[in-house]
Amino acid sequence: MARQLGLFADGEPARTPPKDVPRDFDPTTLPVPPKRGPARVRFGTSSWTYPGWQGQVFSDVGRYGSRFGRLCLGEYARDPRFRTAGADNLYYVAPRERLQMLQEYRRLVGDVPGFDLCPKVWHGITVHRYTPQQQATWRLNSEINRFFLDPQAFLEEVLWPLEQGLGPHLGPLILEVQENTLSPEAFAAALDRFLGAARARASFRLGVELRTRAHLSDRYLDVLSAHGMAHVLNAWTRMPPIGWQLQRLCHRLQWDLFIVRALLRPGTFSGCGAFVPGSRYDEAVEAFAPYDRIQVRLPQVRNDILKVVATSGEVPVYVLVNNRLEGCAPQTIEELQAQLWGPASDVLWP
Numbered sequence: 001m002a003r004q005l006g007l008f009a010d011g012e013p014a015r016t017p018p019k020d021v022p023r024d025f026d027p028t029t030l031p032v033p034p035k036r037g038p039a040r041v042r043f044g045t046s047s048w049t050y051p052g053w054q055g056q057v058f059s060d061v062g063r064y065g066s067r068f069g070r071l072c073l074g075e076y077a078r079d080p081r082f083r084t085a086g087a088d089n090l091y092y093v094a095p096r097e098r099l100q101m102l103q104e105y106r107r108l109v110g111d112v113p114g115f116d117l118c119p120k121v122w123h124g125i126t127v128h129r130y131t132p133q134q135q136a137t138w139r140l141n142s143e144i145n146r147f148f149l150d151p152q153a154f155l156e157e158v159l160w161p162l163e164q165g166l167g168p169h170l171g172p173l174i175l176e177v178q179e180n181t182l183s184p185e186a187f188a189a190a191l192d193r194f195l196g197a198a199r200a201r202a203s204f205r206l207g208v209e210l211r212t213r214a215h216l217s218d219r220y221l222d223v224l225s226a227h228g229m230a231h232v233l234n235a236w237t238r239m240p241p242i243g244w245q246l247q248r249l250c251h252r253l254q255w256d257l258f259i260v261r262a263l264l265r266p267g268t269f270s271g272c273g274a275f276v277p278g279s280r281y282d283e284a285v286e287a288f289a290p291y292d293r294i295q296v297r298l299p300q301v302r303n304d305i306l307k308v309v310a311t312s313g314e315v316p317v318y319v320l321v322n323n324r325l326e327g328c329a330p331q332t333i334e335e336l337q338a339q340l341w342g343p344a345s346d347v348l349w350p
Contacts, residue, residue: 025063025064025071026071026074027071027072027073027074027075027078027108028074028107028108028110028111030074030075030078031078032078032111032112032113033078033080034080035080035081035082035083035114036080036081036337036341036344037337037340037341039083039114040312040314040315040316040317041083041309041312041316041317041319041340042083042084042116042171042316042317042318042319043081043082043083043084043319043321043333043336043337044082044083044084044085044086044118044318044319044320044321044333045076045082045085045086045320045321045322045323045329045330045333046085046086046088046261046263046320046321046322046323046329047085047086047087047088047089048072048073048076048085049068049069049072050290050291050323051068051290052289052290052291052292052328053291053292053328053330054292056292056328056330056331057075057076057079057330058072058075058076059075070104071108073085073105073108073109074108074109077108077109077112077115078112079330080344081330081333081334081337081344082115082333083114083115083116084115084116084117084118084171084318084320085117085118085320086117086118086119086120086174086261086320087105087117087118087119087120088120090119090120090121090122090162091120091121091122091123091126091176092122092123093122094122094124094157094158094161095119095122095157095158095161095162095165096156096157096158096160096161098161098165099161099164099165101165102161102162102164102165102166103165105117105165105166105169106165106166106167106169109169110169115169116166116168116169116170116171117166117169117170117171118171118172118173118174118259118318118320119158119162119166119170119171119173119174120173120174120176121154121158121173121174121175121176121206122157122158123138123178124145124147124153124157125147125148125149125150125153125154125157125158125175126148126149126175126176126177126178127145127148127178128145128148128177128178128180128181128182129143129144129145129180129181130142130143130144130145131143148190149190149191149193149194150194151193151194151197151198151201152197154194154198155198155201155202158173159173159198159202159204160202171205171318172205172206172207172230172257172259172318173204173205173206173207174206174207174209174232174259174261175206175207175208175209176209176211176232177208177209177210177211177212177215178211179211179212179238180212182212182215183214184214184215184217184219184220185217185219187212187215187220188215188217188219188220188222188223191208191220191223192223192226192227195223195227195229196227199227199228205229205230205257206229206230207229207230207231207232207257207259207318208220208224208229208230208231208232209232209234209261210231210232210234210239211236211238211239213238213239213240216231216240216245216248218252221248221249221252225252228256230255230256230257230258230259231245231249231255231259232259232260232261233245233246233249233258233259233260233261233304233308234260234261234262234263235261235262235263235264235265235298235301235304235325236261236263236264237264237265241300241301241304242260242262242301242304242305242307242308243300243303243304243307246304246307246308246311250311255315256315256316257315257316257317257318258308258311258312258315258316258317258318259317259318259320260305260308260317260318260319260320261320261322262301262305262319262320262321262322262325262332263322263324263325264322264324264325265296265298265301265325288323288324288327288328291323291327291328291329292328293327293328293331294326294327294328294331294332294335295326295327295328296326296327297326298325298326301325302332302335302336302339305319305336306336306339306340309340319333319336321333321336
């Protein structure tokens with residue numbers, strides 16, 4: 001199906017690789033220290049292949065040589081702060097085309113108890129209409145995506161390959177629905193059809209992440225509840241704050257899973273429905289690279305994340321933090337965990 005769509009995506013935006021120095025380093029030989037906090041509260045970062053985390057997550061980036069991007073998940077997974085990670089790279093290429101990579105991920109984390117990955121669902125399922133930039137980048141012939149919320153394409157191109165590749169290390173999937181002009185009623189109906197058909201053939205955990213505020217409707221929440229799926233509480237430029245979204249959830253339904261994706265500083269939401277744009281993704285990429293330190297702290301976003309954890313009771317919570325939120329996702333997570341459980345006693349690198 002990926003070939004039918006004419007996709008030649010290379011994955012995430014390129015990062016500067018370490019110098020190519022042949023090494024025999026294997027991160028699966030590293031010790032596996034105890035994780036911080038209760039097992040139901042699972043912190044992780046959005047992606048993990050950042051050389052700028054040298055000395056914070058990775059003890060010696062140079063010893064990987066050119067294999068850093070391939071192998072560093074093994075060291076990341078052993079960090080006491082992380083029980084999960086967002087596999088955002090799977091948004092760019094269908095998992096069916098990446099089985100070997102998925103099997104390598106499984107090998108790298110295989111001896112880390114309870115660690116899982118949260119793949120972002122391939123864009124061939126989640127984009128309603130492609131922008132001109134996306135058409136050029138991915139070499140698409142049309143802006144119309146005829147596989148939008150197509151359950152068969154989802155099962156064949158995404159879910160079944162992920163199950164085959166990651167096995168027990170497959171966490172909840174993130175269905176990030178690109179901003180679009182569908183009416184709230186039409187979107188909820190399409191999502192209902194998609195989840196109903198997919199769930200009839202397979203069991204899976206999934207969180208729906210919206211980029212269109214109007215889609216966060218009562219009908220949408222009813223659809224999620226009917227199919228046992230989660231709403232992803234996201235910090236994003238054109239979405240209301242996490243705390244505002246949490247109120248919508250808690251006033252409507254009971255939830256078996258909470259997922260937070262703290263991506264960017266959200267726009268300022270007012271009661272009249274107006275947004276004041278916040279930081280754009282490309283601006284944050286330039287401003288915060290190489291993501292080796294926090295450059296701005298966002299107390300409201302942090303407080304909202306802590307409120308989700310406090311509200312969840314005994315329900316599992318996934319908190320995925322992006323470097324573009326404050327500048328360095330591992331440090332943001334460390335400070336959030338210190339607020340929850342006190343300062344860490346672990347010394348990662350002597």
